[in-house]
Amino acid sequence: MKPSMVTIEPNRHFCSDCAVRGSAVCSSLDAAELREFEHLGRRVHFDGSETVFSEEDITASFYNLLEGVMRLYKLLPDGRRQIVGFALPGDFLGMNISGRHNFSADAIGGVTVCQFAKAPFGRFIEDRPHLLRRINELAVRELSQARNHMVLLGRRSADEKVAAFLLGWRERLVSLKERSDTVPLPMSRQDIADYLGLTIETVSRTFTKLERHGVIEIIHGGVSLLDPAKVEALAAA
Amino acid sequence: MKPSMVTIEPNRHFCSDCAVRGSAVCSSLDAAELREFEHLGRRVHFDGSETVFSEEDITASFYNLLEGVMRLYKLLPDGRRQIVGFALPGDFLGMNISGRHNFSADAIGGVTVCQFAKAPFGRFIEDRPHLLRRINELAVRELSQARNHMVLLGRRSADEKVAAFLLGWRERLVSLKERSDTVPLPMSRQDIADYLGLTIETVSRTFTKLERHGVIEIIHGGVSLLDPAKVEALAAA
DNA sequence: AGAGCCGATTGACCCAGATCAATTTTGGCG
DNA sequence: CGCCAAAATTGATCTGGGTCAATCGGCTCT
Numbered sequence: 001m002k003p004s005m006v007t008i009e010p011n012r013h014f015c016s017d018c019a020v021r022g023s024a025v026c027s028s029l030d031a032a033e034l035r036e037f038e039h040l041g042r043r044v045h046f047d048g049s050e051t052v053f054s055e056e057d058i059t060a061s062f063y064n065l066l067e068g069v070m071r072l073y074k075l076l077p078d079g080r081r082q083i084v085g086f087a088l089p090g091d092f093l094g095m096n097i098s099g100r101h102n103f104s105a106d107a108i109g110g111v112t113v114c115q116f117a118k119a120p121f122g123r124f125i126e127d128r129p130h131l132l133r134r135i136n137e138l139a140v141r142e143l144s145q146a147r148n149h150m151v152l153l154g155r156r157s158a159d160e161k162v163a164a165f166l167l168g169w170r171e172r173l174v175s176l177k178e179r180s181d182t183v184p185l186p187m188s189r190q191d192i193a194d195y196l197g198l199t200i201e202t203v204s205r206t207f208t209k210l211e212r213h214g215v216i217e218i219i220h221g222g223v224s225l226l227d228p229a230k231v232e233a234l235a236a237a
Numbered sequence: 238m239k240p241s242m243v244t245i246e247p248n249r250h251f252c253s254d255c256a257v258r259g260s261a262v263c264s265s266l267d268a269a270e271l272r273e274f275e276h277l278g279r280r281v282h283f284d285g286s287e288t289v290f291s292e293e294d295i296t297a298s299f300y301n302l303l304e305g306v307m308r309l310y311k312l313l314p315d316g317r318r319q320i321v322g323f324a325l326p327g328d329f330l331g332m333n334i335s336g337r338h339n340f341s342a343d344a345i346g347g348v349t350v351c352q353f354a355k356a357p358f359g360r361f362i363e364d365r366p367h368l369l370r371r372i373n374e375l376a377v378r379e380l381s382q383a384r385n386h387m388v389l390l391g392r393r394s395a396d397e398k399v400a401a402f403l404l405g406w407r408e409r410l411v412s413l414k415e416r417s418d419t420v421p422l423p424m425s426r427q428d429i430a431d432y433l434g435l436t437i438e439t440v441s442r443t444f445t446k447l448e449r450h451g452v453i454e455i456i457h458g459g460v461s462l463l464d465p466a467k468v469e470a471l472a473a474a
Numbered sequence: 475a476g477a478g479c480c481g482a483t484t485g486a487c488c489c490a491g492a493t494c495a496a497t498t499t500t501g502g503c504g
Numbered sequence: 505c506g507c508c509a510a511a512a513t514t515g516a517t518c519t520g521g522g523t524c525a526a527t528c529g530g531c532t533c534t
Contacts, residue, residue, distance in 0.1 A: 082388040102381045129366040139376045144339045146383035151319040153390035154434030197391030
């Protein structure tokens with residue numbers, strides 16, 4: 001964790017009016033439990049491109065992402081990087097069995113997390129099977145996403161990868177704000193490339209190609225889907 | 238499920254002397270629970286290349302693999318296939334949140350599973366958080382494997398993929414039998430290709446190349462690692 | 475406004491792995 | 505055993521996406 005990590009007024013926040021109250025792990029808790037839960041978490045802010053935790057670090061905390069976007073990735077010894085996912089508000093990070101994180105997590109832009117020390121959080125779960133069930137639900141959902149991503153990485157062309165990425169990302173943003181054909185892309189081209197198993201040049205060329213064909217428009221900080229049906233056709237192929 | 242699916246003497250088997258007693262979901266149950274659990278599962282056999290369940294099927298059962306190997310895969314509309322994993326004895330299949338399976342599962346060679354109807358199994362879990370915790374543990378482990386596989390699919394060369402596959406497969410077999418430099422490969426070359434995001438020709442050529450270099454020997458039904466250190470070097474790269 | 479920087483784009487060329495096309499090997503089975 | 509079908513191997517060729525190398529464009533700092 002970098003020096004600029006800052007704990008923000010740890011005692012002035014309440015779970016009951018948390019932005020992710022409805023979607024995160026805590027959605028499984030009732031009002032009484034929530035009041036107790038409140039004391040376990042500590043709101044922490046990270047600036048853009050700061051590392052929240054690294055692969056192989058001993059897991060000291062779990063994290064509930066409240067605000068911002070994170071890139072989750074693994075590195076090969078020679079520096080090749082595979083982004084295994086992007087985290088959005090409501091995502092729960094840190095579950096593992098080895099006692100060590102199995103990927104690294106960076107903030108993309110500023111990020112606010114709710115951080116739980118491992119031991120007290122574990123104790124809190126102990127006699128609350130509904131919370132455990134919720135965590136399991138999230139794990140199973142992620143597993144399903146992971147398998148879909150394997151298909152993309154192993155069997156899809158560059159065009160299909162990019163199209164599927166745009167649709168998938170838009171879909172994930174739906175639950176956070178209203179659906180829109182304007183898709184913000186806070187991550188860099190390099191991030192997208194490392195997520196899709198491509199190079200930055202191929203991602204860039206594919207974007208340009210889609211734009212030339214009138215399928216998307218590249219705008220500042222994202223893209224606009226001019227012809228969403230066409231994008232879907234490309235992704236399905 | 239195919240016609241030749243056969244339930245084998247459902248009442249003549251006991252969990253207590255089950256082959257996967259120690260490693261499967263049921264490892265979290267005590268003797269008393271096990272006796273009750275026994276009535277929920279039904280031993281079923283599938284012949285080689287039979288489909289146990291298909292993607293998008295409504296999940297009616299969970300499965301505990303007792304014997305044999307299964308291929309777990311997803312298909313694209315045009316027939317491209319990505320194998321998302323191979324299941325071995327002790328693996329638990331069927332968890333999902335959508336109520337539908339999110340991949341298909343075929344037997345590779347004969348397979349015996351312990352099949353649980355969804356509803357009674359769900360009820361059994363209800364008031365047994367330790368079983369739920371065990372299931373969560375398995376899900377989290379699979380998630381970790383899935384992420385490792387994403388790195389392989391997105392960022393590794395054909396040589397690295399094949400080497401990593403041989404080592405990973407050998408490693409998984411360790412817990413079942415004694416470690417050995419002889420690695421049985423019950424799946425076809427096409428299966429390996431679809432697992433690694435390659436074509437069958439590339440897999441075949443890579444095997445041949447490794448053999449020419451004296452790193453492995455291709456034997457009937459598998460390979461022998463003549464120079465395990467070299468294989469590890471290739472996989473790590 | 476200009477300089478410098480960093481991310482993104484574009485172009486030229488290359489190569490790992492795909493594709494296409496024969497064999498060869500293996501495994502039943504009468 | 506000899507015959508057939510399916511799996512695996514091998515060879516020849518092609519190409520999607522990688523690599524290498526310039527720009528280009530926006531932003532920040534002065």
